[in-house]
Amino acid sequence: MGYEQADSRQRAGTYTHPDPAVDEALDWFLRLQDEDTPETLRAFDAWGEGRPDRVQAFDEIVRMQGMASLRLATLADRDRQREERRQAGRTTVARRPIRPWRLGYAAMAAIVLAAMAWQQIPGLLLQWRSDYLTATGERQTITLPDGSSVVLNTASAIAIDFDKGARRVTLLGGEAYFDVRHDAEHPFIVAGHFSDVEVKGTAFGVLAEDARDTIVLERGRVDVTRRAERGERAILEPGQMVIATDEGLSAVTGADPAQSLAWREGRIVFHDRAFRAALSELQRYYDGQVLLVSGRFANRLVSGNYRVDDPEAAIRTLAASAGASVTRLPGGVLILR
Template identity: 55%
Template sequence: MAGRKTDEGVGTRSTRSADEALDWFMRLQDDHASETLLSFEAWERTSPENARAYADLLRMTSMPSLYRATVADRARLVRSVQPTSARRKFSGWKAGLTVATTLMAGIVWVELPSILVDWRADYISAVGQRHTVTLPDGSKVELNTSSAIAIDFAGGKRRVSLLKGDAFFDVTHDPAHPFVVAGRFADVEVKGTAFGVATTGPADTVVLERGHVEVRSTATAHGTADLQPDQMVTATERGLSEVTPTDPYQSLAWRDGRVVFHDRPFDRALADLKRYYDGQVFVATGRFANTLVSGNYRTDDPDAAIRTLATSAGAQITRLPGGILILR
């Protein structure tokens, strides 16, 4: 019992230190007075938990995704330079331009991979939205949140490249012109069928609802798989997995506006829900990463879904302005 009490005490101190570290971080953004800095240093020296909590927070705030979440504040930073004379006006203008230029350079660097995908794409779905596209041959493609495709129908070809995200294909029957979907690690060839392809995570996932498809590895010299309805296969840089049974209700639940998982590690489940959230989510600790969770969550309220998932894993939630959620 004594050991248990000690553990609880440490947990309480750690939680309090994390809360205080966040308070100090927010305060130091606007208050650079020497007395404030001295008070902060005194707090940091009070206990190892305080110093560790603030160091963890600094590591988290260096993440590119947190930078993206805060660049929306750049207009306020530029407007904060208020000219009071001709000389200060010129100085303020230069300072504002420097801030804006620096921020824009950072934005381009961080967002470059996404920008390149958008340039290549013919159709894109926004975060939290689903979008249905009718292709030139009459086939239909349903795009999940934050997904993109490029199409090539020139010269009788029927080829779609899934650049990111998830897509469900309902293909018009045309035996003379095979329909090919290209992922990162595999091509899926069909003549008339309905199936889903996902490029999220470290693998491409192909789920067949009806019909018949052939999946060919493009990352290795050999490797093909024939899928029957209610089967799936994954493709990585090492080749194809074994064909396994799947429940399309769960695998393709996004088509009904849901995310469904059973005994999935917390970090993977959170990654699924974050795709629907038009904000930023940061995890300040790794202790929940492998906690197994199950759930059936609506994607039209991702904030509530993330909060429910975090609570089920035992995480505490702090909300910051701009839709930023911190889990700890």
């Protein structure tokens, strides 16, 4: 695109990115917010076919849209301009309609460009803090200095401290299974986001999410303490679990470790799980974006035993079991509806 054409579009109130692939990807992203027809999706597939630069640009924009601030800004700007168009329609008899995919273009582009520099920071900080970490879809078994072992699940990270007799592991994010070597004089402590799990010799799993830690005990005994309130404790026996949040500890409940910890064998098992929750679990293994655009499946109960070494196939199978269709867009974006 020449400078003269770019200048004319700037004066017209639109935005032009120097990279044509990004410019077109922004256009398609906003267009797909409002157009969901088979013809549009076929045209979109044709646009990305054989063009990895376009696919990469679109995937980058979709990743940015996953940021809450970006999503809210985009939707707010789009709603604002729709309202302006509606108000203008009351007084204008003949006016060329604004293409819906142009709504919010400038705001979207500006935020995307600003966010691109920041999106890598959390990942870099995690790398700097961690001693071991796994990529999306990867599992890794680690032998610790005391002979205990840790199995890291997909997209997980830990930092360890074994200096001067200490045995402490911080689960920075994700999920891990610990098989702890017995040492009565040196308790083994796993720190999650909201809890500390103290053991002397046992095997258990911890899932550290943004809003909670979930601890499932397979064998032995563990003492779970909520970090914000040290007096709040729970003692787990084999086959039990507890959840720690910023608000407190849940009641201790029964758990099936063979089901909860099946990920160690590359499987996820669901039994009467809400579709949205099951999909969220599988998304952790998929290195791409999954968009659920219809709420009619969200609370539908699903069951099944899914392999996570092919997460896209697992997501498609799960969707089929709930009656949802799957459309794959360039960049590995899966749209469920």
